[in-house]
Amino acid sequence: MSTVEHLIETDLNRIPLVRRILEIMSEKGDAFTIRAFAARLGISREYLRLMTNGERPIAPAMLTKIAEGLGMTVVRLKQLDTVKQEQELQAFLKGKARTKVMIERAESIAFELVRLAQGATERAYSLKNLGRVQFLKQKYDDAHQTWLQALELAKSVYEKFEDTTLLHPITENLMISYCIRKEFSGAEEMLQHVERVAATNFKALGMIAYTRMRIQEMRGEIKLAREYAYRSLEYFQRTENSKQIGTAYINVAHFEFETGDYRASANALEQAMKYAEGFEDILVHVVKDYVKTLLKLREFESARSVIQTHENMAKDYPLYWGKLQIMKTVAFDDPSFADRLVQDGSANVQIRYFASKCLLEFYALKGNAEMALSYYEKVRIFSNTKSEFLEEVGF
Template identity: 50%
Template sequence: MSTVEYTASSTLAKIKLGRRISELMTEKGDAYSIRAFAEKIGMNRETFRQMLLGTRRIAPSELELISKGLNVSPERLKQEDTFQKEQELVKVLTGKKRTKVMLIRANALAMELVEVAKGMTERGNSLNLLGRVLFVQERFEEAHQTWLTAYEYAKSVETEFDDKQLLYLVTSNLMLTSSIRKEYSQIEEMLKLVEEVFSDDPNKLGRAYYTRMKMYEDRGELVQAKKLAYRSLELFEQTNDKKQIGHALINVAHYEYIAGDYKTSARLLVSAINTVQEFEGILILAVKEYVKSLLQLRDYDMAMQVLNEYESLAQEYPEYWGRLQVMQTVVRDDPSYAESVINNPNISQTLRYLACKSLMEYYFLKDDGESAIRYYEKSRMLSGTKSEFLNEEGF
């Protein structure tokens, strides 16, 4: 059983024009103070200050003056020149189907947005999007480093404008890549910042506790990890966000399963299934974990009932379908289900290997050594292992 990870996403937010001008001035240095820049473009300082604060409308002729003074086009200043590219990129990232060609295009679009970005907010947002593309491509180290750069902009945006949205998105994504990479050297300072800035936000605190949970799990400190998982659940329950609550229920069930408390694990997973009915990608995971707990409890009747109920849903998720087929072999005492996984080229090699292992055990318990050896040989072929003893600890 594996824990569920959270992701955060956003489009490139349109920055208010006054703030956008301020950011570009700041980026150009001290020579672009309000006084100096107003004089440069021949505008009254107080009038210009009101424009930056958003209390006075900027006329097209004034926008032209400001753009020229900043050496950018009005379209670049208003972010109009990147709108179509952003929409195309977001469509790929939020779509259910992403081909290799689509991801290559998404990467090119994200790089273009990063290259033309100006000002701390746009730079941070564009880097966050690039990180999302790299993450989807499973280039986790590059995604992490990209988000670390975005994190510096996000901190500046929060300090300068009291705008926490970018900080939330980037820290959420960094917490995710830290747990995937199992490398937490830079995470403590970030978690403390999240807990300070978002102290009254249970959703964001829940994500922070999730990251601490993963950190302790990777250290082998499962008792503490379980405590943090329950705390994360408590926080998400305050949000009434069914998706996040479902994630958190699966996580606490994971630790109860590891601890051998299969009854509690099953009870929590029933709650998760009821909670995430409208989120099929999470639902099928909860179903798979529930059946595992039921098998540990030897409750084969209930396991068969659940397998039948979600059979059509499982077929939409090949890897989960494969796992449930292997469990069908146990429930129905019929090896053909696991065999169908082994013979399915659309199933990952890892899962086909595990199906072989399950049939090795199945036939061993049936005292059919010849069949057990046959599946042992198949498992060796799928694993690519030539000398298992060489990798044994102590050899």
Template identity: 30%
Template sequence: MSTLLAPSHTAVDKIPLGRRIEEIKREKGGYYSNVAMAGRLGIHVETLRFMLKGKREIYTFEFDKIAIDLKMSVERILQEDIKEEVAHLSGDLKECKNSAESIQRALRLMEAAQGISEIHYALTRLGIAFRNAYQFTDSNKVFKDSHQLALKMQEHYGETDALYSNVYHLIASFTAIQDYVTASKLLDEIMPFFEAIPSRLSAISYQKAKIEETNGNFFTAKEYAIKSYQYAEQSGNHVTVARTQLNLAHFHYVLSEYKEASELLVRAIEGLENDTRTQLIAHKELGKTLLKLELKEQALAQIQLSLVKAKDLDWKDMIGKLMILMSKACGDPSYAETILNDTTNSLRIRYLASKCLLEHFKTLNDGANFLHYSKITEGLCVDFADVLDEGEL
């Protein structure tokens, strides 16, 4: 790119520069009408309009004048001033760590945001931070606010990417607070925006499957998962297809259709060659499924392979889950004990380890150890279902 030209998009949220300027102008009020601003800049009003609509490039010297007129730094308009902060926050959000710190960081970025596009993306990061901290009511409120901005972005610019991403998060937040009726209505409302995009129809169908699953309607959930798989095949994207195979395998699993689940997981693993983390999830799920099929040697091979990969990725929660599965596969409680005794593991993972140990000693009719781990499990979370059926494992 020539240095004579200003960047075409912002550094963080990739907002088109013309749109970014237009949104800041609109926020600042009538003093920044096109006519008034063009007069101060010494350019024709149509030239300014073309620049803002992306129909004409903006030269660096013009952008400098615009920044001065807006009484903002070039760095603030281009989001260069928040680049490192957002990168730090995004890393923490992806790894689901430093929840309290992430919320504070996201709030600071929210306060600095200007224009509906930047505010929308700032709200999205804040909503994810609240969700990671299990503050689901706050997360839902934030995502509802960002939804209104995403609708405006769709209306003003014909942009569906922000709306699609927002709906994905918003549906999950409604599900977390158990408002399934609103979640279903929202999915039906936004469906027309994505009728010609099979990959997104696939994702929406999967969201419906998750809502039905949460309501205990497992057969209906599986039907939506099948639709999701079919839409994915229409998309022609083999990675999307593989992910929907993984998703569909889950519903076969919860319905105790382990053979069908294992077959889908094998195919998913092949298709996820370039998606290491999702492929690792599929390997882990195959290990669980093979245990249900009582194919312990094959299950152990999957779990050991997955454990090596999880350690390479330094994926702590996944390592914990796989160590628990190692105890199930080997009949050796030491793996789960290691996870339970490591207080740096999440409470949920330690709970799963405790449940695994509880089941192990119950099978051995070891009353003393059963009572010991009963107390620990109860202290973490009371639930006596089969550990292999735990959705978190």
């Protein structure tokens, strides 16, 4: 059993036109102050000030003039040229299926959007999404550096416009990457920064508690980590975001399992299943953990029911499906399910190892020494660890 990451999602980046003009002017430096740019456009300073304050509408002809003055087209200024690319990237980031080809395509789009971006908000947004794609590709160092660049831009947006739309998800994702890198001092700095600007933002507070949970887990402080898991759950419940609440319940269940309270773990997973409906990538994780916990409780009939209800869904997730087949051997007292995985040369090596270990234990408990020995040899081929398969890291 393991915890699940709370990666934060945001919608398409649409920047108010006046603000976008100001951001691009600021990015271009002293030659584009209100006074200097007004002179360049051949209009009065006051006229430009009223337009950039939103006190006077910008006529189409004037918008064209402003865009040309900024060295861009109206289409680029209004971000109309990147809509399809952003929609495709968002569909990938929010989608359930992520093939290798799709990931490569998403990375290509993300890099192109970074190249096209102008102004602090658009640059921060494009870097945030590039970091997410890099994270999904397990390029954790690249994602971390990308998010650090995005953070500086998001900070400037917050300072100028008091807008935390990008600041929160970027800092929250950085908290995760700091934990993965085990840079706890960096994570703590992020936590303190978010706490200063997120006193009433329950999603951000949930991420703070989640990050402290991960830090304590990595330090081996499991009971303290469990406390933060519950605190994170309390905050996420106040967001009414089903996916985040379901994920928080998974993390609570993980620490209850780690501390040996299998009944509390099962109860948390029952709740997680309610919130994970509609999010198959989360639900399949819940199902696997729930079956595992039911087996620990020796509630075999319930485990069989859960497996049969969700088995077809799990087929789209080979690793989870394989683990369910292994546990099916225990739940149904039938070695054929795990054995098929052992004999399948195309199956994941770790899954074949878990299946072999399951069957070693299965036949040892049955008193069939000959069969147990045959699977012991297979276990040795795949690994030399000595723990019970249900307690293996990664199962």
